[in-house]
Amino acid sequence: MATRVNARSRREGLARAGIWLGWWAALMLLWLALVDTLDPAELLVGAVAAAIASTVGLAVHQRGYIRFQPRAAWLLQAPSLVVSVVVDCALLTGALWRKTVRRENVHGITIRVPFHHGDDSGRDGARRALVNFAVSLTPNSYVVDIDPEADSLLVHRLVPAPLDRVLRREEQRAARRSVSRGQGGEP
């Protein structure tokens, strides 16, 4: 029993050391990029500053304030986001042209998109944050609110256009969940 507790606390200690070192390395790289010198005095100041910041970062992580556990596979969505940003910039240019030159009425609309809210786990929290970020990054749309009770996103769009890929995927995921809940015979 005592051996198992020791092994667990050693693993936790190693995990904490790994998190601290990860923060320290990233912050030192940022420092080196900003100061652009290998002068020993600058390196020492950077190391101390990074150590202080890493300690604060580890303390926040240990308190569990931020539960954020994204999947690496989600990065595969990045190229489609770049395409969406370019397409949306063209849509907004057209809207601006219609508003200023052709003096047409241009108004956006707010739509409700089915979205599985999930629970307070790190995985679901990361999904909510990254879906919000991805939808709001594309200029033609942004998330106004996330409704956990209605399991939906309120999204404002300036120019009517087909839903982008992130929203379509979340809509399909929410539809699959409601179908499987219906088949499970929930009252």
Next chain:
Amino acid sequence: MNVWLIAATVLLAGLIPCGVVMLRGSIVEALVGLQMAGIVQTIVLLLLAEGFHRPPFFDLAVVLALLTLAAGLVFARMLERWV
């Protein structure tokens, strides 16, 4: 005078529409104008830094980009319920 300083001067004109929105719009529209002004000013600082060949001015642009985010979030949070 170089192309960077000319661009910075031209871009400063973009603050006029932002100012009009801040003066004449509702309080949330004014926040949108403020955020746009912050973005324009950050880019003006980048252009001035390169135009004057002063590397420390780039630090100002980095800090202003961070402060635009922080200030926008603080104002938005205040406007939800308290103003």
Next chain:
Amino acid sequence: MSVSSVAVAVLIGIGVVIELACCIGVLVMDDAYDKLHYLGPAAIVGPLFIAAAVVVAEALSQAGIKALLTAVLLIVASPVLSHATARALYIRQRDHIELDPRSQS
């Protein structure tokens, strides 16, 4: 005039035009929800062109890295600010602090 100075001028020109167009978009659009959309290209596309111009002029020196860092910060900030501002307006309208002008017509 060298190729790089022409490239710098073109990149700066595109960046400035994008920013000014977005400023006009914020001015002419009717309500805050519509105006918010124009923060996107201003914070994402415009700074990328300006940072690219700095990198072409200075390569990946301290100046180029800081310009890219500024652009990245603005890109990360833009969706966060859009969502936060839109949510503030939605809560104000929902709680009747601010009236939705279109609901009155």
